Amino acid sequence: xxxxxxxxxxxxxxxxxxxxxxxxxxxxxxxxxxxxxxxxxxxxxxxxxxxxxxxxxxxxxxxxxxxxxxxxxxxxxxxxxxxxxxxxxxxxxxxxxxxxxxxxxxxxxxxxxxxxxxxxxxxxxxxxxxxxxxxxxxxxxxxxxxxxxxxxxxxxxxxxxxxxxxxxxxxxxxxxxxxxxxxxxxxxxxxxxxxxxxxxxxxxxxxxxxxxxxxxxxxxxxxxxxxxxxxxxxxxxxxxxx
Ligand SMILES: NC(=O)c1ccc[n+]([C@@H]2O[C@H](COP(=O)([O-])OP(=O)(O)OC[C@H]3O[C@@H](n4cnc5c(N)ncnc54)[C@H](O)[C@@H]3O)[C@@H](O)[C@H]2O)c1
Ligand SMILES: [Zn+2]
Numbered sequence: 639x640x641x642x643x644x645x646x647x648x649x650x651x652x653x654x655x656x657x658x659x660x661x662x663x664x665x666x667x668x669x670x671x672x673x674x675x676x677x678x679x680x681x682x683x684x685x686x687x688x689x690x691x692x693x694x695x696x697x698x699x700x701x702x703x704x705x706x707x708x709x710x711x712x713x714x715x716x717x718x719x720x721x722x723x724x725x726x727x728x729x730x731x732x733x734x735x736x737x738x739x740x741x742x743x744x745x746x747x748x749x750x751x752x753x754x755x756x757x758x759x760x761x762x763x764x765x766x767x768x769x770x771x772x773x774x775x776x777x778x779x780x781x782x783x784x785x786x787x788x789x790x791x792x793x794x795x796x797x798x799x800x801x802x803x804x805x806x807x808x809x810x811x812x813x814x815x816x817x818x819x820x821x822x823x824x825x826x827x828x829x830x831x832x833x834x835x836x837x838x839x840x841x842x843x844x845x846x847x848x849x850x851x852x853x854x855x856x857x858x859x860x861x862x863x864x865x866x867x868x869x870x871x872x873x874x875x876x877x878x879x880x
Contacts, residue, residue: 639860639870646815646841647874652729654813655721656831657864660820660846662740664865665712667705671822686793695778695786702789703773706756710772714744717819717864720872722746727875731809735821735828737791750806752798752828758790798827810834817871819845819864823852832856 640647647653659669680701684690691698714722722745724730732741732749737756741749760767763785770789779787792798810816816835823829832842832852844856845864853859860867 639862639867640843640858640874643815643841643843643858644874647871650728650814650841652731652809652813653724653815653817653875654809654831654835654840655730655732655734656810656816656818656821656828657721657732657734657736657741658819658821658823658825658828659736660822661717661734661864662712662715662736662738663820664715664717664863665740667709667712667738667740669820669822671824687795688793691788691793695788699774699777699779699789702756702791703777706770707773709738709740709756712738712740714740715865717868718744718746720868723872724875731813733806733809733828733831735825737789750802750809752792752802752806754789754791754799756789756791759787760790762786762788803827806831807834810840811838813838813840815841815843817843817845817868818852818856819868821846821850822848823850 663669685698685701718740721730721732725747730748732746734741734749734751735753737753739755739757757770758767759770761781761783764781764783766781767790781787810831811834813835816832818832836842842856844853844859845862845867847861847863
């Protein structure tokens with residue numbers, strides 16, 4: 639699959655992965671927009687905006703509690719594991735839109751969470767932030783300051799954490815190969831990362847069973863799933879002399 643890019647992969651100094659919900663699909667976590675995706679059953683504007691949260695915090699919390707249970711019982715798949723394994727041979731950085739923590743659980747050490755984490759909570763008013771307990775007795779949970787707690791995720795209309803975003807751009811600018819796996823590339827600004835890489839001459843490889851709006855801009859577009867294809871990267875990288 640990667641044969642035509644064997645030299646590029648061998649000689650690369652830094653590989654950046656841009657990942658989205660699709661990379662966790664084979665771990666049993668639904669995507670947003672694909673077949674069986676969440677947005678086929680729910681209206682995102684009623685669940686993933688700050689206005690929706692203030693309208694009905696209990697409903698939004700119930701949805702996140704359900705997702706969190708599913709994520710906690712899920713395991714990293716062969717795609718996550720292959721990316722983690724690559725770190726043994728190359729400088730590898732993961733820029734993920736996922737909030738599920740599966741890259742870290744697979745062993746990746748350089749993971750930038752562009753959209754936050756479902757495992758953390760923060761206060762809507764004060765600067766309290768923490769990891770979440772297994773479950774809450776009552777929803778929505780309250781902060782010690784008396785205000786409502788929310789998941790530490792980026793909702794539609796919200797800005798990305800700026801320090802994380804700046805660092806992500808630097809990595810995109812300085813990689814020689816970018817592998818874009820399991821993302822529809824419709825959510826901005828995460829979908830601009832491949833453009834930064836391309837401007838700097840990086841090779842772009844996409845892994846997605848479906849066509850995306852940027853498939854035509856890729857050097858290689860592999861129409862397959864991440865768990866079946868990413869492990870195939872390893873032989874190329876392992877044989878590299880770097
Ligand atoms: N696991 C998670 O943390 C999770 C789950 C759902 C949504 N999200 C959120 O989705 C938003 C961004 O959208 P997105 O682009 O990440 O998701 P998306 O749902 O818009 O797109 C998922 C993409 O993955 C592809 N895909 C499906 N199965 C795949 C597989 N097995 N291997 C490779 N590709 C596969 C689909 O064709 C689709 O293009 C983010 O805000 C993110 O926080 C995260
Ligand atoms: Zn507070």
